[in-house]
Structure formats: structure tokens, C-alpha cells
Amino acid sequence: MNVALIAHDNKKELMMNFVIAYENILKNHNLFSTGTTGKRVMEVTSLKVHRFQSGPLGGDQQIGAVIAENRMDMVIFLRDPMTPQPHEPDIQALIRLCDVHVIPVATNLATAEILIRGLERGDIEWRKHVRD
């Protein structure tokens, strides 16, 4: 499955703990990230991540483009709801596209944990039939 991992600055520690905890599941999938998140994930784990631009420089839009082509199967986006982001329209657009294409998307840790366990159990195998 193609899985996007994105975290705002105040959520990056949380994301690193998440990817360390679930490395054994994530290693079986193709991982995509915005620039800084991907760099950090590769520093703290042995995971390989395809990195796009940093979020404020267009990374959310690049991941959005993959979603728009219905090629992303899951999005884990640990958002910071307390800090205004300069690229807020890009963030909204990415999440909107997840709804357009019915892509499982988690925007907080509690949902991320459920999605990652679902990924391991094969709950989103149906994506193989609707992708591309």
C-alpha cells in the first residue's frame, strides 16, 4: 500500500514515536512524506521514504496530486490544530481530496493507531481494486 506520513512541527516528535513503534508494519509498504517529516523518519528508523517538498514549499500539494490520481491508499497527517500554518489552504485541499477519493486519513494519533492496525490486518486491501 502507498502510505503518506506528514507531521507539523509540534507533532514531529509524536510522529517519530509512532513510526518507531510501528516500523515493523510500515516497512511492508511504500512510504511518502513531506520533506522534513520524511527526513526525520529516515533518521530515526531504517524505513525508506519518498520525500516531496517541505509542506510550506508545496509538499502537501505534491501529495495531494498523488491522491488526486487515486494512487495514495492511506494518509497519516498529524496536524497541529493550535498553530496557524502559512500553507493552510494546501492542508485543507489535501484533506478534501482524501474525502473526494475515499482515502483513509488520520489527523490525530488516536485515529492513526486504528488505521495502522487496520493496515496490518488487511482492512484496506479493497484499495487495490479501486487504485489507479
Ligand SMILES: O=C(CO)COP(=O)(O)O
Ligand atoms: O507542513 C507540513 C504539512 O502541512 C509538513 O511539512 P514538513 O514535513 O516539511 O515539515
